[in-house]
Amino acid sequence: MNKNFFNRILESAIQAGAKPFLEGPSGEEYSYNDLLEITAKFAENLRQLGVQPGDRVAAQIHKSPQGFFLYLATLRAGAIFVPLNTAYKAREIEYFLSDSKPAVFFCSEVSAKENQEAIEAHVKFGSALFDEAGHCALLSAEVACEPNAAAVERAGSDVAIIIYTSGTTGQPKGAMLTHDNLASNGQSLTEGWKFTSSDVLLHALPIFHAHGLFISTHCVLLSQSKVIFLEKFDAGVVLEKLPESTVMMGVPTFYTRLLADPDFNKDVTRSVRLFISGSAPLLEESSQQFLERTGHVILERYGMTESAIITSNPYDKERKIGSVGLPIEGVEVRVTAEDGSAAKIGEVGGIEIKGPAVMKGYWNKPEKTAEEFTGDGWFKTGDLGRLDDEGYLFIVGRGKDLVISGGYNVYPKEVELVIDTAPGVKESAVIGVSHPDFGEAVVAVVVLDAPSEQISDKVISLCKENLASYKVPKAVKVVDELPRNAMGKVVKAQLRTDNAKLFK
Incomplete structure (x- = not known):
């Protein structure tokens, strides 16, 4: 049986027919029939280029309806979609292309020029350009296609998407999500969040991230509802479109920025x-303010690239502020003590998960995949949490030093490796510090081997040249030495305490 996830979308779209599917940033509208026709044409163009089932299709493109249709067409063609953050610099892109070895790399003209050597070395058919209006000439070529034809046959265990997550060693890992992973999570969320054909989702998220690419959009596609597809988050535009919407998904930064706007009130929502x-993490203070201003309790959920959504506060039962809710349908969650035994109710421990949406593994990294799973098949999230007596999960920290800034994951080691090359820097430690807008801000604490003027500007400039903008430190602090424990390891908890009020 063909388990290509696009066949689920195909069935839904055929039933929806002429019903509106997507409203673009300029007001352009696409129906479900348009979705079928465009993705069929795009998939055929990929096939004629030489893309085969199982090939990777990498994309570093700005958000646009055509960019989203490219994702769907890649699934339809049986290939593997590899979304890449538009903020990534040449140093980062070179690694992603060398690791995934895509058949084609969709990007802007600027990106193609900056990454010419990497493209020639690692991309089979080279680059295909998206213009500033979000269109691609390669995909727009007229070809004969059948809009309602079935997707290329795939097994449920075949990989559909590879999404890269930063690595604690500085080397990113490609999480392999299968067609079964997408189907399971999409169906559970559509049902759990009560999506129907009358819903309208306000979409202001990027599409190089799991949240915007498929966690949100699959709910729309499987329920035959509509999406208002904004180019990016802009508080003014969001306020204008909210009265037309029934659902909004966002990151905490979206909600803090809405709360900062005096026009955001019950009437708008x-x-x-x-x-x-x-x-x-959503600050409890933000949740309380949101409730007071709108009468809505924001539904907080918990997920990660390696598994999509894991837990969610229930739609029609108690939503506990400060909790990320209960395991979604099909997912199991446990909290373990340091010795591997089950933690007691209320006791903090490592969060481990199991279920049909957990990734197949890390691309080209079998050893790392094996490390992240327990002997009995549970995936170790690296997060710390506790369960209450009703099974609600509370995230209390991270076992790893991950920083989440504006909804994006930043692993300190990757930033430290760049900072340590700066002239005058002896060593560095990167931490996350509470920030009113970004949730957490990246902060670099450095030790100098010799006095250096304007070291802060130099470090930030070097990071901007080599790293995506969200990884660049918001502040650089110079210290005489880094705090260490008895084993010589840097005590980042102490650095976080010392700098806790930096942005307050």
Whole structure:
């Protein structure tokens, strides 16, 4: 049986027919029939280029309807979609292309020029350009295609998407999500969040991230509802479109920025039935303010690239502020003590998960995959949490030093490796510090081997040249030495305490 996830989308779209599917940033509209026709044409163009089932299709493109249709067409063609953050610099892109070895790399003209050597070395058919309006000439070529034809046959265990997550050693890992992973998570969320064909999702998220690419959009596609597809988050535009919407998904930064706008009130949110927050912890203070201003309790959920959504506060039962809710349908969650035994109710421990949406593994990294799973098949998230007596999960910290800034994951080691090359820097430690807008801000604490003027500007400039903008430190602090424990390891908890009020 063909388990290509696009066949689920195909079935839904055929039933929806002429019903509106997507409203673009300029007001352009696409129906479900348009979705079928465009993705069929794009998939055929990929095939004629030489893309085979199982080939990787990498994309570093700005958000646009055509960019999203490219993702769907890649699934339809049986290939593997590899979304890449538009903020990534040449140093980062070179690694992603060398690791994934895509058949084609969709990007802007500027990116193609900056990454010419890497493209020639690692991309089979080279680059295909998206223009500033979000169109690609290669995909727009007229070809004969059948809009309602079935997707290329794939097994449920075949990889559909590879999404890279930063690595604690500085080397990113590609999480392999299968067609079964997508189907399981998409169906559970569509049902759990009560999506129907009358819903309208306000989409202001990027599409190089799991949250915007498929966690949100699959709910729309499987329920035959509509999405208002904004180019990016802009508080003014969001306020304008909220009265037309029934659901909004966002990261905490979205909600803090809305709360900062005096025009955000109950009247603006009158048609919305559900606000969802994820990708980073939502401050309880923000939740309380949101409730007071709108009457809505934001539904907080918990997920990660390696598994999509893991837990969610229930739609029609108690939503506990400060909790990320209960395991979604099909997912199991346990909290373990340091010795591997089950933690007691209320006791903090490592969060481990199991279920049909957990990734197949890390691309080209079998040893790392094996390390991240327990002997009995549970995936170790690296997060710390506790369960209450009703099974609600509370995230209390991270076992790793991950920083989540504006909803994006930043692993300190990757930033430290760049900072340590700066002239005058002896060593560095990168931490996350509470920030009113970003949730956490990246902060670099450095020790100098010799006095250096304007070291802060130099470090930040070097990071901007080599790293995506969200990884660049918001502040650089110079210290005489880094705090260490008896084993010589840097005590980042102490650095976080010392700098806790930096942005307050």
